[in-house]
Amino acid sequence: MSRYIYAKLQPESTRKLLLLTPDILEAIKSGQKIEFKALQETQQVVLCSEEKTWSLRQKNHSNTVFLTREFLPDADEEGPELNDAVSHHLGFSRQSFELEPKISAGEINVNHLPIYDGENRDLVKSSTVEKLMESSPCSMKEFQTKWYAAGGCTINGAACLLTHGFLSRALHLTIMSCMAESIDLDDLNVRETFEAVSKDISEAGEFNPYTQEVIETVIGKFCQQAPDGKRSLDRKSVSKWYGITALKKFAAKQPLSHEEFMIKWKSQFPPYFNCNLDISLLQGHFFRPLASSIHYLSRSTLPDDVKDRFKYLFKIQSVWDLEDIQPLIEDLNTSGLKIDSFVMKFARRKRQGKRTIVTSR
Amino acid sequence: MPSVELSTSQIRRVLKNDLERPVSITTPFGNMLLEIQGDLDFPAESPRYDPQRIFSKYQDDQIVRFGRLIIEADYKKATLYIGEKQRLLGSIMKLETPLGLLKFNQDSTTVELEDIIQFKIIFKDRPLPIM
Numbered sequence: 300m301s302r303y304i305y306a307k308l309q310p311e312s313t314r315k316l317l318l319l320t321p322d323i324l325e326a327i328k329s330g331q332k333i334e335f336k337a338l339q340e341t342q343q344v345v346l347c348s349e350e351k352t353w354s355l356r357q358k359n360h361s362n363t364v365f366l367t368r369e370f371l372p373d374a375d376e377e378g379p380e381l382n383d384a385v386s387h388h389l390g391f392s393r394q395s396f397e398l399e400p401k402i403s404a405g406e407i408n409v410n411h412l413p414i415y416d417g418e419n420r421d422l423v424k425s426s427t428v429e430k431l432m433e434s435s436p437c438s439m440k441e442f443q444t445k446w447y448a449a450g451g452c453t454i455n456g457a458a459c460l461l462t463h464g465f466l467s468r469a470l471h472l473t474i475m476s477c478m479a480e481s482i483d484l485d486d487l488n489v490r491e492t493f494e495a496v497s498k499d500i501s502e503a504g505e506f507n508p509y510t511q512e513v514i515e516t517v518i519g520k521f522c523q524q525a526p527d528g529k530r531s532l533d534r535k536s537v538s539k540w541y542g543i544t545a546l547k548k549f550a551a552k553q554p555l556s557h558e559e560f561m562i563k564w565k566s567q568f569p570p571y572f573n574c575n576l577d578i579s580l581l582q583g584h585f586f587r588p589l590a591s592s593i594h595y596l597s598r599s600t601l602p603d604d605v606k607d608r609f610k611y612l613f614k615i616q617s618v619w620d621l622e623d624i625q626p627l628i629e630d631l632n633t634s635g636l637k638i639d640s641f642v643m644k645f646a647r648r649k650r651q652g653k654r655t656i657v658t659s660r
Numbered sequence: 661m662p663s664v665e666l667s668t669s670q671i672r673r674v675l676k677n678d679l680e681r682p683v684s685i686t687t688p689f690g691n692m693l694l695e696i697q698g699d700l701d702f703p704a705e706s707p708r709y710d711p712q713r714i715f716s717k718y719q720d721d722q723i724v725r726f727g728r729l730i731i732e733a734d735y736k737k738a739t740l741y742i743g744e745k746q747r748l749l750g751s752i753m754k755l756e757t758p759l760g761l762l763k764f765n766q767d768s769t770t771v772e773l774e775d776i777i778q779f780k781i782i783f784k785d786r787p788l789p790i791m
Contacts, residue, residue: 304727308702317760328675333666363700369690388692434662
């Protein structure tokens, strides 16, 4: 028995084939919202579920790939032989490529957002958080994390970024208020924390910049969420934040000895707040002009060109530990090489016991 | 853009059972994927002279009946007869990663996942003559 195959002389061009990886299929099955997104019409399109983001690559081929659909030909076409056919299939579309998804990190574009320092009350409203989420090539879950990580907040309905200084003050106040009210730092909720902060700050009629939205940003940025929804203060991230603040404050103009810096770092925390100080948390934010001293390094001052970046880093410090240099170069490793292989393309790598040393060529 | 929702409502109705079903050349929506290594040339319009009456119309579209497909009972091998002189030997392959069939509607700026294709009939070899 035969199946007769037909083809449209003018095939449709509105169909495309997308490789459905197990995680995409799972997202479809579970009824998640799936979207195609791009920052702008001319930029690369990504596929987003509620939890993940995939970049799409057009995988071309030179084969003839026909999409056919079962159909019934018009009556006058049928002859005795054709009536014997099991079915008739009409090739309605020819495909010359498949879209191949690859899991990638979602992005949000916060460059155009106003900055809020707790004082400028008349913000220029350029976007709302909802609009920003819709236009970001990023899944909803990733957006939440990245939004708070960037210090994103809503002030008077406008999406904006909180300044480092204001966020530091808000974090400091939040920790102090929670400790004063004996709120469990391992089970924080926005409402209760906001009320505790308001108690400390509000005088009748006085402007309080620490709104519920600001506290939400603090909790979103510095708390970890357990699967049951419980949010606990992430002491590592708090420690890192205070460490970077201390670096900027005390080690930006001149290097500071390691011991002296640790004392300065410790002094930044609210009284009676305990957390571990581990210098490795600050990797990517400092360099060591001498083995025993550290100096703040602003990432925004680093050259964008990979060769220039290595040249600059070796100029300020001739010998690096791989762990220290890695956060300062990994954004340039766009082809996803192993960090060792990437470093060897531009520098010399040596093993010294358990340490891996990176020097210039 | 910047964002277009992919409509999956139609496909979700059949997705649960469909992925576990046995070999089936066509999907529940009647779609089938054929792959031929090489090119198939069709005229852009139906010719006037068509003694074999292979050109016709279907819903205002000009179509051509170009082949006859025979699938063996075990759903492993297939033969495609093209015209009267060529035949292709092929096989039925389960796709390692299923393919989603997306339909882009420019007018309503919507994208729909119309179907999920799990099998394809692939013809890798050169055509053989029919004696």
